[in-house]
Amino acid sequence: MASSNPGSMFIAGGTDLVPNLKRRQFDVPALISLNALPGMRLIDGDGERGVTIGAGVTLDELAHHPALDGAYRALAQACDQVSTPQVRCMGTLGGNLLVDPRCNYYNQTYSWRKAAGFCLKKDGDICLVARSSPRCWAVSSSDSAPVALALDATVTLHGVGGDRRVRAHELYKDDGIDYTTKRADEVIVSVEVPGSEARMTSAYWKLRRRPAFDFPILGVAVALSWDDGMVRAARGALGAVGSRPVEITAFLAPLNGRRPDDALIAEVADAADKPARPLDNTDLSHYWRKRMTRVYIERALREACGVDPLAGRLSAQVKAAAI
Amino acid sequence: MAEAFSVVGKSLTKPDAYAKVSGQTKFADDLSLPRMLFGRILRSPYPHARVLRVDTSAARELPGVLAVLTGDDLPVKFGILPVSQDEEALAREKVRYVGDPIAAVAATDEWIADEALGLIDVQFTELPHAMSIQEALAAQGEPIHGSSNVHKAVALEFGDTDAAMRVAEYVREDTVFFEGNTHLPMEQHAAVAQYAADGKLTLWTSSQTPHYVHRALGKVLELPMSRIRVIATPNGGGFGGKSDIFSHELVAAKFAMATGRPVKITLTREEVFYAHRGRHPVLMKVKTGFTRGGRITAMQFQSFLDGGGYGSYGVASTYYTGALQATTYAIPRYRFEAVRLFTNKPPCGPKRGHGTPQPRFALEIHFDKAAEELGVDPVELRRRNLPAPDSRTVNWLRITSCGLEDCINKVVDGSGFLRRRTSMPKGRGLGFAVSSYLSGAGTAIYWNDMPHSEVQLKLDRNGGVLLLCGAIDIGQGSDHILAAIVAEVLGVALDDIQLSTGDTDLTPIDLGSYSSRVTFMAGNAAKAAAESVRDRLFRAVANALHCDAADLTARDHRIYRSDRPADGLTFAQAVQRAEAQGGVVTGSGSYTPPNLAGPYKGSGVGPSPAYSYSAAVVEVDCDLKTGEVKVPEVWIAHDVGRAINPMLVIGQVEGSVYMALGEALMEEQTFRLGLHKFPSLLEYKSPTALEAPVMHTYLVETIDREGPFGAKEAGQGPLLPVIPAVANAVYDALRIRIDEIPITPEKVLKALNERDRRVGPKSVPTFSFPPLIKAEVPEEWKGK
Amino acid sequence: MSIADKVEVRLRVNGEDTAIMVLPYKTLLEVLREDLGLTGTKHGCELGECSTCGVLVDGKPFLSCLAMPLDLEGREVTTIEGMARGREPHPLQVAFAELGAAQCGYCTPAMLLTAKALLDREPRPSREMIKQALSGVLCRCTGYLKIFEAVELAASRGSDG
């Protein structure tokens, strides 16, 4: 259907697409509803075998699903923190993974964008955030995307050329406009998170102004597999600090093979914010968001390690003498 | 003995409650008339530009478009204040902010109207724009209006403040900034206009001030006011944002006249941000002299208001930034200088607390700092400077009842402020502040010597009561207050009263639901109206029972002898008697505030027949690593005079606290590239249910001698102390001073790292205020 | 827009089946208010940012301003007009009226329906659950407290009357 309607778009919950259409961020001749597709609403599996989630499963279902209780808790946490109960009842996992990257010069009405001057992402030829930039820096604002990377999920795509499977981090491109490797005719059918015979824990921390409604201005997803109190392998990714979810797995490597304590977690978190490059195109300042990154990495890691997330050491920002 | 009152003082269900919970209340956008057209407005994409040409020919050609208007179709200027007639329904020569209306289209549906807007070709020449107080003062290019960006400058002095500063034993000065923010009612403004075949114009509009809209329509459309009917629909929230005259109201009316068809214009959420009239950004410098014992000797206050593109209520707002300092504290000598500047932003105006939350914020953090340096606790410093009941302030404001001390005691005791403050865990803190507010402005917006509120009653033979009043319910519960007062006086139940409100054809004048005036003023008018019909009923019943009218009581649907309750008539019988004797039973009542102006120019803003008082303690919980501030608990006491319906008063107090917390922590109206940074409900941060603190509300009743049953206001005052109390609590928690609203996490972290542990403005710009108008001080302050 | 651009939509609203011809890009909000005359459903942004337009779809809170009617065929839509049982208001409606939980009343329809969805799955919710459930509906008047209290009152009285 998509191939016969060039320029048409898929609609699942519509919670990202419809506001964008109303703001005339896309010109779409037709919408193709995915809601009647069979099989897209199933969840199957467990921590050992891995779990396969239909792309049409709603965020609300995922937030409370028993299959995501243990090892994959970060995914439930991420879904549970998306916007509002209303958006979670409508919005789907597939749509969430593909949220159009956001920018507060772009997620505005047509008349606002006209007054401010159109930008590269739609109707214009410069980037208003970084005026000399040849590319768009719109922010990957999905809560589930960094979790998908941290859990090393695989996405199954179905298109005119048949089915293919891509690993989550290969689904994204570092560009605010052309942000996905998914082809226009392809539908995300399902998302598969791998199982593990080792114990696994995961956590997601989201930074935003209000505890409801707001998109992440930073997301931290971490997943740890364990061997008898020792980290076997740590994976992690950041959301909302670039145009795609940003891997921090390499920075978490010092945890591997060790028993994490307060000092080690703080040390690892302190270095792991390096790839975060927030720009001034979301709520609150990018300086502050950058400064918060290591704090939130520490909190997420601590939660995944089963210790009080708020009791960490990364008080670099607050002088000890201050209080 | 029976209770003193049967309706007043009870938390009864308000008359409009069931319509609201069933979705039956008709808001303006819910109205639909046969053949109705939809209007949309083209707005300026430039903050400041000359309009050279508006070509609407292509838009007119579009099928489905019935009419197109430009500024030339509505050339008469208007403005809410007679001194600021600077607005046009559609700009003719110049646009002054992004969002300023230029042209409009009426079409058979909104999509066509929108498409047609895109076909209107406007040619502009851009002018340099000013987006802040500093830029407005420094601007070199063409001023926004007239010959300068200064809209209004005032300078008043009551007694020799310099001399009093010199003898003060401790003087401190603070510079503080309050960022602008907006009302954000959940209902967008909407208006429906109909021009009947007989040439009568009717406008339904979500307005707090139908009377002022009526006047403006008459002026701009050049129609006699008798040919115009304005019906205010229930407001889905107002907070001051719907108390001006708006382009879409005039345009809808003009379209109806042009096409002969009903026309509806509903603003989009983005447009509501442009309609604005919200909180002015204000930069302030406050200097106070104290004795060593903490008594104020003098105060000098300067404010700089960022007014946006038009006058609106700005002249009043300017005075309000200086008016209520002395109703809250006993200040023996006082100087106030203020200037309002035009900037290229949506016009500012009245928002809950009109012009007073900003100085209140400055004053209350200033006092907190002074208390610390004087070595007294912040509560004690306030106690030493309380205003006296039945007194006049140094700037001639008459205080009747004052329950401030009681309010202070309630929140200080309730929160354990003095005890707990010293023993809070890291990152937790308590802050305290106090305030006062008007119960209605003592002067009308346009000069006249007629009443500010009027109520008419008509009684039916079966005992029903029709109550007519120009006031409109904006959610504050004014319908209930009017009905409750009338029911109490007549001894009937709320259900017996049918209200018709806010309809300029049917209802007598009430100036509007602004300035916290309705309970006090329309309440007094309702009481007078009810008393006048009750007197008539009493005469009729006295006649029947052969007794003296003075010996009768009206209660429980009966009118009976006070000494022999069994002797009496039912209410309906009483009405029938009265009607038989004298014809239709009607009565009316009016309220005109006493003349309260002081003997100086500029004394018209600030006087009110009564002031409410509030005190608040706020607890904060700060995240030391992120700078995020949460408010888990608030204690608030409010001197409401008398609570006609305690439940509704508490609702107003809770709503005020909520709105204050939003302003304190997250709401701000900021600009970039010459336009509103994010005019949306997602990016303009309004607190959610998850951020609602535990609130302890204490009502203090001082039974004001001039208020209806002793009542004063409740809708705005309780907002005032909460914002500075948050800032003071953050200081208590972290020893940092955020002298600037909103207190965002980034500012908190910044202050933690600054040498002076403060974020806030360093100075005010140099500005030569006009020569001081030196007023006499009232007798009681002479020699003090 | 000619009739030819319209499509037939079958909806089940408040227990009644309707089939109407509407423009396919109209949202559920517009269809409810403009085509079915159910103006009890309000709007504050039409972009998913306030939930004032909230309705229930198969008992779950939905945003009518983002929902496309064509996608809702075969599902059950409940609006504020469908909340009372005949002339008997829902216990939540009574509690909201009695406690002053509706000030201006504009957020009230969405607030009530969202609370109904909560009580239908959780008859005795804690304060925290109520806050979470209602966190998606903005109210500018009440400060939310009377709303929480009203939900608690309705729950204590038993929401099925």
Ligand SMILES: Cc1cc2nc3c(=O)[nH]c(=O)nc-3n(C[C@H](O)[C@H](O)[C@H](O)COP(=O)(O)OP(=O)(O)OC[C@H]3O[C@@H](n4cnc5c(N)ncnc54)[C@H](O)[C@@H]3O)c2cc1C
């Ligand atoms: C006020 C508000 C706040 C929000 N806050 C958040 C937030 O905090 N965090 C967050 O992550 N999101 C947020 N969102 C965005 C959005 O609601 C969610 O991401 C939601 O999960 C999107 O899912 P959907 O099914 O509604 O997607 P849709 O809107 O239907 O689709 C989104 C995009 O994905 C495509 N698509 C959808 N499903 C598929 C599929 N199976 N295969 C191929 N393409 C597909 C669509 O074509 C479209 O491009 C918010 C939205 C709003 C309006």
Ligand code: SF4
């Ligand atoms: S990052 Fe630049 S190009 Fe991309 S949306 Fe924002 S302003 Fe436009």
Ligand code: FES
């Ligand atoms: S109207 Fe605001 S979310 Fe639908």
Ligand code: FES
């Ligand atoms: S009651 Fe007015 S918005 Fe909630």
